[in-house]
Amino acid sequence: MTIEAVVFDIGNVLIEWNPERLYDAEIGPERRAALFASVDLHGMNERVDLGEDFHAQVSALAAAHPGWGAEIMLWHDRWIEMASPEIPRSGRLLRALKARGVPVFALSNFGVETFEIARARYPVLAEFDALFVSGHLRMAKPDAPIYDALERETGVAPGRLLFTDDRADNIAAAHARGWRTHHFTGPDGLADRLVAEGLLTDKDAA
Incomplete structure (x- = not known):
């Protein structure tokens, strides 16, 4: 798929x-x-x-x-x-996906005020196609409703989503819904996964 x-x-x-x-x-x-x-x-x-x-x-x-x-x-x-510093290669991967026409969504446990503080510091946080921020939704990972909200509002089927997160419990919750997942341990591993899935070329992911 x-x-x-x-x-x-x-x-x-x-x-x-x-x-x-x-x-x-x-x-x-x-x-x-x-x-x-x-x-x-x-x-x-x-x-x-x-x-x-x-x-x-x-x-x-x-x-x-x-x-x-x-x-x-x-x-x-x-x-x-x-909440610093930025992880530069991760931001480059996000932008490379957008450049290739792949929608990118945020699914993050973040406060309302703290997210605005972070967004003012890090321009990459304003570049998502859709935001699912726990403070605004009053629901958080790894509870099922926040994953359901993303599925419903984006209209993308679970098996067509690739989700990356550093926490194993958040990954497990997404996997249980049929999402494709990547446990983030660093941007190099994510780059390799995006290339393996055919979403980026080696050059894109550099």
Whole structure:
């Protein structure tokens, strides 16, 4: 079955997402480990990804843990540094697909405000043919409804979608629906897959 469209995750596919790296640089690995063990920063971020207000969620968590308040607010004030840098070859692959007339969709767990911050920094995020961002939809991967929303709104059959994501659980959920999948571990592997599927030439994927 011919692939008609390619679906990209964003974090750790098009841009790096590594909060721990920022905190290690700012407060050291030991204090960072203590902070993350004491405060559910990733749980807070999941609520933001489901559409809750970014500033309100971070501020509320800081107020609930005053001993870590300043450190928690780094998640808000320096968020873009956690979502960086861009992965340049992935962006080139996306643009090469578009140049060959292959639709490209985003399917990403991302907050409403944080996605706008990222889109202002990274022009590639404005180049998708359709966006399925969890914060706007108030549903997230790997739950089935967000995959269903993409299928319904794009009209592309599951077996004609190729989805790349860095998380195995998100890939498994797509595979269970009949999507073609590529577990992203780096842009070189994705380039090879796109060439193998006949979507790009070696020259396109360079």
